Amino acid sequence: MSWRLAAAIASLATIALLAPLATTTRGATLYWTNATGDKEWFNADNWSDPTLPGSHYPHEDDQLVVNSGAPLAHANVFTSNGGSIAIRGPSSSLSLKPPDGWAKSLFVGYYGVGTLEARDGGTVTSSDGHVGWDSGATGLATVDGAGSTWTTTGQLYVGDYGRGTLNITGGGKVVSVSGWVGLGLLAEGTVTVDGSGSAWQMASELHLGYNSKGTLNIQRGGHVTCPYGLYVASYPGSEATITLDGAGSLLSVANETLSGSFGCGTGTLTVRNSATFTSTAWFYVGSPYGGGSSVTVDGPGSQWRHTGELYVGGSHWYAGGDGCVTASNGGAISVGKVLQVWPPGKVDVRGGAMTVGTGPDPQILDVLRVYLDGELRGDGRVLGSVVADGLISPGSPLGVLSITGSYETSQAAVLMIDLAGVSKGSYDALDAGGVASLHGTLSVGLLNAFRPAVGDTFTIISAADIEGTFDSCAGLDLGKGLWLDVTYTDTAVTLTAVPEPTTLSLILAAGLAVLCQRQLFPQAMGRAIPRRYSPAIPPKEV
Numbered sequence: 001m002s003w004r005l006a007a008a009i010a011s012l013a014t015i016a017l018l019a020p021l022a023t024t025t026r027g028a029t030l031y032w033t034n035a036t037g038d039k040e041w042f043n044a045d046n047w048s049d050p051t052l053p054g055s056h057y058p059h060e061d062d063q064l065v066v067n068s069g070a071p072l073a074h075a076n077v078f079t080s081n082g083g084s085i086a087i088r089g090p091s092s093s094l095s096l097k098p099p100d101g102w103a104k105s106l107f108v109g110y111y112g113v114g115t116l117e118a119r120d121g122g123t124v125t126s127s128d129g130h131v132g133w134d135s136g137a138t139g140l141a142t143v144d145g146a147g148s149t150w151t152t153t154g155q156l157y158v159g160d161y162g163r164g165t166l167n168i169t170g171g172g173k174v175v176s177v178s179g180w181v182g183l184g185l186l187a188e189g190t191v192t193v194d195g196s197g198s199a200w201q202m203a204s205e206l207h208l209g210y211n212s213k214g215t216l217n218i219q220r221g222g223h224v225t226c227p228y229g230l231y232v233a234s235y236p237g238s239e240a241t242i243t244l245d246g247a248g249s250l251l252s253v254a255n256e257t258l259s260g261s262f263g264c265g266t267g268t269l270t271v272r273n274s275a276t277f278t279s280t281a282w283f284y285v286g287s288p289y290g291g292g293s294s295v296t297v298d299g300p301g302s303q304w305r306h307t308g309e310l311y312v313g314g315s316h317w318y319a320g321g322d323g324c325v326t327a328s329n330g331g332a333i334s335v336g337k338v339l340q341v342w343p344p345g346k347v348d349v350r351g352g353a354m355t356v357g358t359g360p361d362p363q364i365l366d367v368l369r370v371y372l373d374g375e376l377r378g379d380g381r382v383l384g385s386v387v388a389d390g391l392i393s394p395g396s397p398l399g400v401l402s403i404t405g406s407y408e409t410s411q412a413a414v415l416m417i418d419l420a421g422v423s424k425g426s427y428d429a430l431d432a433g434g435v436a437s438l439h440g441t442l443s444v445g446l447l448n449a450f451r452p453a454v455g456d457t458f459t460i461i462s463a464a465d466i467e468g469t470f471d472s473c474a475g476l477d478l479g480k481g482l483w484l485d486v487t488y489t490d491t492a493v494t495l496t497a498v499p500e501p502t503t504l505s506l507i508l509a510a511g512l513a514v515l516c517q518r519q520l521f522p523q524a525m526g527r528a529i530p531r532r533y534s535p536a537i538p539p540k541e542v
Helices: 003-018 501-520
Strands: 029-031 063-066 077-079 083-088 093-095 106-108 113-119 123-126 129-131 138-144 149-152 155-158 163-169 173-176 178-181 188-194 199-202 206-208 213-219 223-226 230-232 239-245 250-253 260-262 266-272 276-279 282-285 292-298 303-306 309-312 322-328 332-335 338-341 346-350 353-356 367-370 375-378 381-383 385-388 391-394 400-403 407-409 414-419 429-432 435-438 441-446 457-462 465-468 472-474 477-479 482-488 492-499
Touching: 077 083, 077 113, 083 093, 106 113, 106 138, 113 123, 113 149, 129 138, 129 163, 138 149, 155 163, 155 173, 155 188, 163 173, 178 188, 178 199, 178 213, 188 199, 206 213, 213 223, 213 250, 239 250, 266 276, 282 292, 282 322, 292 303, 309 322, 322 332, 338 346, 338 353, 346 353, 346 367, 367 375, 385 391, 391 400, 391 429, 414 457, 429 435
Parallel strands: 029 063, 063 083, 077 106, 083 113, 093 123, 106 129, 113 138, 123 149, 129 155, 138 163, 149 173, 155 178, 163 188, 173 199, 178 206, 188 213, 199 223, 206 230, 213 239, 223 250, 230 260, 239 266, 250 276, 260 282, 266 292, 276 303, 282 309, 292 322, 303 332, 309 338, 322 346, 332 353, 338 375, 346 381, 353 367, 367 385, 375 391, 381 400, 385 407, 391 414, 400 429, 407 435, 414 441, 429 457, 435 465, 441 472
Antiparallel strands: 457 492, 477 482, 482 492
């Protein structure tokens, strides 16, 4: 039995025990007084009306307000059945991490409706945090104002099995080890980080729409950081939406192994109105296990800076879901090392700019720029043009890379073509809808023990128009007397298997020798020599 299932069963059992004690109406409004001086949250004498201690878990359905003071809770704290907790002001706090015991968890909406507020500099500290715990629960947590914080030394769950909402506004801050937004089946979680100075800082990863529905809104200068990975729509049927909106809004993801993964569900990430998304290491858009996901960077000043490898429509090794990455209307995407496009994955450069490798910011829109240290790979689609100084490798490992616009290469560019058969799809090829301007190096390799036969042809580039030729070629000598000849036409570049030039020269030389022998030494060819008679020369007179 998984720990989540066990926890759910325990939760149901607890709710069953509490049901006779729970009220269906909202409790009283109580103010923290700390009249006893012991700072104990659960001591009814520390509240403004000790005759109203709340239900089994003290005050879970009351409206509790701390305007000053620092109560300590030596057990889990619950808001349920319409209950609320408000920590207001710079001198007010609630700590579920007492100095003489283990930290405890805070449940906002354990069952029924529950709310939490930390405002105007108020602070809350707990172990785990849960907003919308049970399948029928609704939790709302608000952290608002400069200096207002909610710190969890463990996990923060927004929408465990119920509906959870977390609003971080006005410079408020939430700190957690990791974040889970929309966890259990049919759960729904929403987090909004709004305003300059508002932030959610994680020490580990963020899971969004793990097995349900998750939404993350970062707007008007809000920041979210998760240094050990972003996992979006992990399971079939799950949904996740991330929206970065406005100048100064930032989502920062980093990981030594995997910075981002859009899973089997449906995940979308939109960066707009000069917001910024940064990531490192590996990033998958369109899981290798299926699903459909997209990243869109739209509008001037909007950017996604990824310093590692980006895989669209699959993983490092094989194709997967329907992934799409779009740079539109002046939006800019940069990929530090490798951009791999799998079918049916696609990269859409539509009034935006994309770069692969390290180079200056692109000045031309609708162009995917591959710099000297960058690589564009795959057999998906680039909806736009490609300008390359680096490596272009169609196929995954074999197939056709389709470019709807033009294809332009410099002398430093390398086009890598692998052959494993004579039918299209069994060898690498590049199709351009516009002009293919060729320079650089063509590098050809054989896969799967394939060996062409004399006369085999391979159309490796098709375009509306072919301009120029490769500056150099590698891998054309296949050995054992076989050579690949490169032929250029107005619309195609073709490889043809022919006898290698040395062998051909020998054949021609041998043929010429035979011809000469036939003309000069016909007897050597085994034929009778016809006798030629000439007039007799008169004898010399003596």
